[in-house]
Amino acid sequence: MTRQLIFFALLIGWGWQTTSHAQHSQSTQPNTPGQTDYRAGVSFPEQAAMSIADAVNRLKHAPNGRMENIIVKGQVTAVCQKKGCWMILEDRNVQVRVFFKDYAFFVPKDIAGKTAYAKGTLKWQTFSASQIQHMQEEAGQQPSHTTTQNPSPESQTLPVFVAEGVVIKDYSTQPNKQ
DSSP states (O other), X not given: OHHHHHHHHHHHHHHHHHHHHHHHHHSOOOOOTTOOXXXXXXXXXXXXXXXXXHHHHHHTTOTTSEEEEEEEEEEXXXXXXXXXXXXXXXXXXXXXXXXXXXXXXXXXXXXXXXXXXXXXXXXXXXXXXXXXXXXXXXXXXXXXXXXXXXXXXXXXXXEEEEEEEEEETTOOOSOOOO
């Protein structure tokens, strides 16, 4: 009986240690001193990025209306102000809404104006008028049912990027010292 109790105690201890280690290895690591980039999701080589404008231009000619496993770069012009569950990247007046695959991660809500890189899939997606209104509200904008690109109040087909990983350049999680 004593052997069984010792074995059971060791088994529980081993299980707790294994679970604790697995949770730690999957957690996001904080920025190291001197590092000012925010990273989430899968890692990727930033130097392989194409501009978001070039990617959308190529998407127009893609045979299946999608480009997978690509890396893009643009300036963040808007972010979901509720959770950070999407951002808009822009380059040369071309905008793409970036969502995060399976909601696996979010981005900070104060990254507008920063340069961002993302790896994932670029595709066309149709949004209903109510979806567009909802996203405008999340961005803290006054809802409108029309845009200069597509005046239809019913729906809009826009390029979207589903990111598996992102890098926000020159972002520090340290509070500003005043």
